Amino acid sequence: MPRIYCNQCFSSTAAARDQLRGSPLNYISEFICQQGHALPRQLLDRHEMNAPALTRFLYNRAPVPELLGSWINAVNGPERADRMEAVDRLHAQGALLAAGDQVVFVNGNVDLSNLIHLTELPPKLHISGNLDITGCRSLLSFPQMLYIQGSLTVKGCHALDELSSGQLNVSGNTYISECNNMKALSHGGIIAFNGNAFIERCPELRSIAATATCQGSLSFSYCPELKETPLSMVVDHDLSFHECAKLIRIGENYSVGGDLSITSCSQYAVLPQAIHLGGELDISNNPCLITFPNWVLNLPSLINVASTHTAPIGELPSQIQPSTLLNSSNNYAYEQYGMDDQDLASFADTFNSNNRNLNIASELQPELAHIYGDLDADGDINIDIDIDMDMADSTLQVETTPGNELQDLLVALKQNPLGSLNVTYKGNKAIDGGAVRKQAVDFALQQLFADDSLVVKHSNGQYMLNVDTTSLVKKREFLDKAHELGLILGQMVVLQNATGHGFRPEVDRNIFDALQFLNKIAINSSKTAHDYVLELAESPDEKRLVKLVKEVMKTQFKDKTQLDYLKSLPFDDLEDxxxxxxxxxxxxNEMQMSGVFVPDDFDEFKDTFAGPSDPNALMIENLKYVPTRYSDKNTRLANKLVEWVTQAVNDASKDQMKRLNLDLTGASFTTEKLPIYLQFSAFNDNRFLFNSHSCSRELDVNYTRFKQLVDQSRFDIFKYDFLNAGGGTFNGS
Known part of the structure; x- marks a missing residue:
């Protein structure tokens, strides 16, 4: 390590000073006396360093506990205890504090995780290793100056409003996730990510700091409220946005040294007119993206432009000529899916190939989305388009009451099935951090199951469609209800809820086959789903109807005996x-329009749609114990908590699992593979054993009450309370 020798180790005249090496900033923490002495005042001039630095530094260090007393004593109660614990952890790493400017220097890794009452960190921190603040759910802000030469991990800090309002510099990688209240990386501070930065599952994140820079890769995923990005940004490697539902555009003056990926952002509509891009472009599954500037088609690397929904198609670039494409001796691969000569006529004059492959393939409709610009590049281009121009995503604010979830959700979803739900219950203060909407959709599906005009319960307890064609009115009512079921099932899959195998197996299979049929006609037919529905409902041509039924419900009628039976039916019976x-x-169709991705494999679809065959095992897999200050007192109790919860979940019945899932995740059945956090806590009333937080997927366990049960070996009481409490209407996150 670069070092300065202090006067206690060597005379001032003989002190040799090693030069600072290898850092873009001359961090003060790299100057540490090798014998652990407090450094006297010394002057270090710029010319003595290799790297740029401030003109000089003055040193006067002392152990951290001696000089952070005022920070500890500024608060009382549980937070004071957590501040003392934080100082102890810093001191354990040999931290020193410069008295003059109150900078804490730590020569090693710092673990401040699970200090659940800590609202702030020491005001100035300089850490030569990693910093982990996972589970500091009361943390309100970062220090005004924070330098980290290792990695930074910020997870589950639910009270944090912004990452930094001052200076944040991270030399290693940055991992930020599940900070439910964080609205911005910074409202005005300076953030430098010198490694890779991964920001994910921050449901309230709305903007990125205008001054943020990244020397590695920068990734945002599952940030549904992210709307703004800076007007300009420099990212040395890859830049990606995934599942950011409200992102509409990014800034106009971007420099991305690697790949740019904007995928599954359901409202994303406008690419910047100018950008410096060093790698590939992936803009797949963005249903509102309908315009492409010149630079997109001038890229030297593969372009992936794939979306999920159908839309009118306008015109391809004017430089593409069909005859040139089809007759050229160059290596063109042109797959003509669903396009006739008239469609091809919209292709215009010439195409400057430069030995490129052009694949205009898969899911093209007879009208094409607007793509502007010249095709003039050396790489391959794949244009895979299936866009719904009319479906612009927006947040659907839904206020409901218990028992009316279906009615209230349908009012919003019928206006915009691609909208991002935000649900509140009238007269209830619960904020929708994800679990409220999951519960509302869960209850809406249960209300649909209770509607005998749509489904009927089989003797085994599972549901199947209740087809009624005894009159035209009944038939129309049945088909109208199918629209409602599709809307709710679409939201169910998007939110990672599941039916819990509530349908008979043939219903799951028929829905999958119908989804596959829609994928097929998107490629091979000019007709829409609506056209085929009208034909099935109104056509008098029996042979044509038999053919359509066989294609839509292909698994059910792949057997010749079943098909022969279908062909033998009189028209009135065929109508069913x-x-x-x-x-x-x-x-x-409603599920597709809601943004549901359809895998090719039925078993994979069934796992997503119906849920795991063993929900008990999934919950056990998701359980994670989070240490708190109680765990230091009794590790045996922490181990016993995990053991008892695991055993209780393993013994839970199907109905008990529904209640547990509802309390801990918001949905009776879920496919999410995300942690469910177990943690000890202090309760005001020791008659209660549990307190669940479904939005943050946390279960607080009364430490005092649990200890009593363990001392008395009363697992039976614990299990009964765990499996039979809760399951009511949503009343808090």
Whole structure:
């Protein structure tokens, strides 16, 4: 390590000073006496260093506990205890504090995780290793000056409003996740990510600091409220946005040294007119993206432009000529899916190939989204378009009451099935951090199951469609209800809820087959799902109807005996099957329009749609114990808590698992593989054993009460309370 020898080790005349090496900033923490002495005042001039630095530094250091007393004593109660614990952890790493400017220097890694009452860190920190503040859920702010030469991990800090309002410099990688209240990386501070930065699952993040820089890769994922990015930004490697539902555009003056990826951002609509991009572009699954500037088609590398929804198609670039494409001796691969000569006529004059491959493939409709610009590049281009121009995403604010979830959700979803739900219950203060909307959709599905005009319960307790064609009115009512079921099932899958195998297996299979049918016609047919529904509902052509029913419900009628039976039916009886096939198409289409991704494998779809076959095992896999100050007193109790909760979940019945999932995740059935945090806490009333927080997926356990049960070996009481408490309406996050 670069060092300065202090006068206690060597005479001032003989002191040799090693030069600072290898850092873009001359961090003060690199100057540490090798014998641990407090450094006297010394002067270090700029010319004595290799790297740029401030003109000089003055040193006067002492152990941290001696000089952070005022910071500890500024608060009382549980937070004071956590501040003392934080100082102890800093001191354990040999931290020193410069008295003059109150900078804490730490020559090593710092773990401040799970200090749940800590609201702030010491005002100035300089850490030569890693900093972990996972689970500091009361933390309100970062220090005004924070330098980290290792990695930074920020997870589950639910009270944090912004990452930094001052100076934040991280030399290693940065990991930020599940900070439920963080609205901005910075409202005005300076942030420098010198490594990679990964920001994910921050549901309230709305903007990125205008002064942020990144020398590695920068990634934002599952940040549904992110709307703004700076007008200009420099990212040395990759820049990516994934599942950021409200992101509409990024800034106009960006420099990205690697790949740019904007995927599954359901409202993203406008690419910047100018950008410096050193790698590839991936803009797949953005249903509102309909315009492409010149630079997109001048890229030297592969372009992936793939979306999920159908839309009118306008015109391809004017430089593409079909005859040139089809007759050229160069290596063109042109796959003509669903496009006739008239469609191809919209391609215009010439195409400057430069030995490129052009694949205009998969899911092209007879009208094409507007793509502007010249094709003039050396790499391959794949344009895979299936866009709904009319579906612009927006937040759907829904206020509901218990028992009316279905009615209130449908009012919003019928206006915009791609909208991002935000649900509140009237007269209830619970904020929707994710679990409230999951519960509302869960209850809406249960209310649909209670509607016998749509489904009927089989003797085994599972549901199937209740097809009624006894009158035109009944038939129309049934098909209208299919629209509603499709909307709710679409939201169910998007939110990672599941049916809990509530449908009979053939219903799951028929929905999957209908989704596959829609994928097929998107490629090979000019007709829409609506066209096929009308044909199934109104066509008098029996042979055509049999063919359509077979194609939509292909698994059910792949057996020759079943198909022969279908062909033998009189028209009145055949109508039951045509109405059922139409209903499955309606359900599948509404699910697709909600943004549901359809895998090719049925078993994979079933896991997503119906949920795991063993929900108990999934919950056990997700359980994670979070140490608190109580765990230091009794590690045996912490181990016993994990053991008892695991055993209770393992013994839970199906109905008990529904209640547990509802309390801990917001949904009776879930496919999410995310941690469920177990932690000890102090309760005001020791009659209560548990307090659940479904938005943050936390379960507080009364330390005092639990200790009593363990001392008395009363697992039976613990298990009964754990499995039978809760399961009511949502009343807090």
């Amino acid at each position: 099957y045509t109405a059922e096939a139409a209903a499955y198409l309606i359900i599948a």
